[in-house]
Amino acid sequence: MDCNVSDAGTAFWQTKSLAQMNAQEWESLCDGCGQCCLIKLEDEDTAKVYQTRVSCQLLDLKSCRCRDYAHRFEKVAACVKVTLDKPEQFEWMPETCAYRLLYEGKTLHDWHPLLTQNQSVLQNQEVSVSHYAISEEYIHPDQLQDYISEKR
């Protein structure tokens, strides 16, 4: 039996609100796209935020997973916890992100790992950053603006 589906055939993300989910359910919503681990630049004059295709130093671009998820906030000051306490953060999450979709009352896409039973969306080039991101380990901070991308 699908572990994400109850005896009644309903999935937890269909029956629970984000606030009602337990930690394991909450974490399982992340599809591993890596999009929220791309560095953003903010224009100090206009407050406009620009997405780059430069990834956080801790993002493993082969797996698209954080290399030290347990200690991410200690190691990367800019790492932001996805939480309902800051609903404004969902605006800059990608439109494909499960947290944003459910927060906006939408449903998961049919390629989501919870539905396909694959662990991540690495093969989905429309979603995963794995094939186009470059790690900040190889980019000088002054060069970040050269990597601004429209893709979200």
Ligand code: SF4
């Ligand atoms: S954008 Fe959403 S689904 Fe993608 S890695 Fe971040 S939290 Fe996970």
Ligand code: SF4
């Ligand atoms: S510390 Fe980990 S979770 Fe946070 S932005 Fe970097 S790679 Fe992503």
